[in-house]
Amino acid sequence: MRSIWKGAITFGLVNVPVKVYSATEDHDVELHQVHDEDGGRIRYQRRCEVCGKIVDYAHIDKAFSDGDKTVIITDTDLKALPEERSREIDVVEFVPSNQLDPIMFDRSYFLEPDGSSPKAYVLLRRTLEQTDRTAIVHFALRQKTRLAALRVRDDVLMLQTLLWADEVRTAQFPALESTVTVSDRELDLSAALVDSFASDFTPGDFTDDYQAQLRTLIEQKLAAGDAIDTEATFGVTEDEPGGGEVLDLMEALRRSVDRSRAGKDTAESDTETTKTATKKAGAKKRA
Structure with missing residues (x-):
């Protein structure tokens, strides 16, 4: 794995240098689009509406429009922001681990100790394990301010970025607002059904059937000369x-x-x- 970011976890006077790695990867078969008549590749072009030229990424800036005016923001402007320059993962608070709602979890990252001694890293890891607490941290990554949960998984510190509170929708369904009566007998039968499916969760027992079938389809087409x-x-x-x-x-x-x-x-x-x-x-x- 290649680290995507370097920084330091900070709380009080404690400083824990770390390297950040993506904890997950996509296993989907990569497909591209082609014309159904001749198999030609379909390309999306970044064409300027003023001069009509196709523009490379190196010459593309970002912009914000309020309707009447447009403000152009360059990469230099973004890198100059104080939050973007910061390389610190600031601990805001330590909360009981069971208070975190999984709906707020976004991306996951592994943290590796970065430095000659991993003592501060191990100390923080053991402290989180002993207190059954999760650290809520604040940092900047890829031009975005992030809120994240810092916790322990298999003796490794990991970050799980969190959605902001206003990014989680409230579910309101009219059908659930009416009074529904459920009998004890129905509850007992439902519980018995659940018990018949009861098991311990083992992620490795499950596979992505669609991707496996897609790979088989591709192999069959290649073997049949259908390419x-x-x-x-x-x-x-x-x-x-x-x-x-x-x-x-x-x-x-x-x-x-x-x-x-x-x-x-x-x-x-x-x-x-x-x-x-x-x-x-x-x-x-x-x-």
Whole structure:
């Protein structure tokens, strides 16, 4: 794993240097979109509405509009914000672990001790275990202020970012507002049904059936020869002739250089021609 962020957990005078790692990963089969008629790749272009050019990410800034005015915010502006520059994970409070509602959990991250001695890290971990408390922390990551739960999992400190209170909706369903009568007999039967399914949760016992079936489908199509060459899914750029000719990045760069050189040679040739004509005209005039 590669760390995505470095900082330090701080509470009181205690400072615990840590590296942050993503704790989860996506196992879905990666699919892209193609045209159903010819299998050509479908591309989404970042086109400027003012000049009409396709813009690279390097030249894209963020902006906010209030309807009448638009404020452009550059990466330099964002990095200058005090909260963004901070590399501290500040402990706000320690709360009973059972007070956290799972609906508030967002992303999970593992924390590795960063430094010559992991003593402060181990001390904090053991303290959380002994007190059965979870630390509520506040920090900035990727241009966003985060609220998170700092807790222990398998002897490792981990962060679980939390949704803000106003990001969790309130469920209000009219059908539940009416009075519903449930008999003791119905409760007993329902409890018996639950008991028949009772077990201990083991995550490894469950698999993503859809992804497994999708991989099987892909393998079957490949085995049956029901596939096309990947190069055939790439089209031709608008300014390049060739009827289906495929250009890779190196070829595109080579052609660009050749064009530039050709244009330069043409310009130099035109300049020499002009100079020669001027000299002849001058000599003729003097004669």
